Amino acid sequence: MTSTDRVGRLLTLVPYLLARPGISVDEAAADLDVTDRQLREDLELLWVCGLPGYGPGDLIDMAFDGDRVTITYDAGMDRPLRLNQDEALALIVALRMLAETPGVGERDAIERALAKLENAAGEFAEAPVAVRMAGNADRLEEFRKVVQRRRALRITYYTASRDEITERVVDPMRVLVMSGKSYMEAWCRRAEAVRMFRIDRIDAYEELAEPAAPPPQARSAEVRDSVFTPTPDLPLVRLRVDRSARWITEYYPCEEVHRDADRWVVTMRVADLGWARRLVLGLGAGVTVLSPPDLVAVVGGEARAALDAYVAP
Structure with a gap:
């Protein structure tokens, strides 16, 4: 069950229960096609949802009589959603942007949702707004032509995993699109290996006079669901995550996920421990590093340093 599935179910749950005061948990779980345990977890989550202010009088409230809930x-969730002009236009623009993004899946669903929203918005949907993905489709075509010219490139590239900008000479091999992102695959003379360069992270490039000449050992990577393919030689990271950080199991490739009632233990390969450090620190209290020891030490040291910064002199 994904987070998106759960949000959809929670939005349905309150009107459903309002129409059936005193319904048993067993019957509600059967209607919603979830287990009793999952429904009880949903009800516990609803208890901390509500209106801004989030005081006792603002949060959704329920009464239990044995195994029955009312x-x-x-918190106003009995009313159908009504969008004002700005809200409707913002959603229309967002959906049009999704529709313009190369490689996005479920395009039929996007088109259907957009058509329904435009129909409901009426004349508001005709506002003079043009949507284009800057630096995406146009730049993708630009680099396709660069690769076709078969010239070596000097590029200035931002490496997100290490948070650094480098200059390198590469021999382009091909351009591809995965998960809405455009990549140039090339032999990197600095790394002496084939690398994937995200096109939107190439800050500048210069075509050189010499032809692109990848060496015989340069082979294109087999790309399926993701550009990043974990291999046994990459660092193995084990994390204990709570509910707030479980989304990483849907977003990143994981080798193992051990689930229990409160916390999950996630095992994943990472391309760089520096990237893993930033991921973990960004998740805050929602995650604990179990291994490797080097990552445990680095994250622990930076977390303690951050806490020390709050100590009054």
């Missing part, structure tokens, strides 16, 4: 305060 909504006593719905």
Whole structure:
């Protein structure tokens, strides 16, 4: 069950329970096609959802009579959603942007949602707004032509995993699109290996007079669901994550996920421990590093240093 599935179910749950006061948890779980345990977890989550202010009078409230539940305060979720002009236009622009993004899946669903929203918005949908993905489709075509010219390139590239900008000479091999992102695959003379360069992270490039000449050992990577393919030689990281950080199991390739009631233990390969450090620190209290020891030490040291910064002199 993904986070998106759960959000959709939670939005349905309050009106469903309002229409059936005193319904048993077993019956509600059967109707919603979830387990009793999952439904109880959803009800616990609803207890901390509500209106801005989030005080006792703002949060969704329920009453239990044995195994039966009744909504006593719905925080306004009994009313159908009504969008004003700005909200409707913002959604239309966002959906049009998704539709313009190369490689996005579920395009039929996007088109259907956009058509329904434009129909409901009426004349608001005709506002003079043009949507284009800057630096995406145009730049993709630009680099396709660069690769076709078969010239070596000197590029200035931002490496997100190490948070650094480098200059390198590469021999382009091909351009591809994965998960809405455009990449140039090339032999990197600095790394002496084939590398994938995200096109939107190439800050500048210069075509050289010499032809592109990848060496015989340069082979294009087999790309399926993701540009990043974990291999056994990459560092193995084990994390204990709570509910707030479980989304990483949907977003990143994981080798193992051991689930229990409170916390999950996630095992994943990473291209760079520096990237893993930034991921973990960004997740805050939602994650604990179990291994490798080097990552445990680095994250622990930076976390303690951050806490020390709050100590009053």
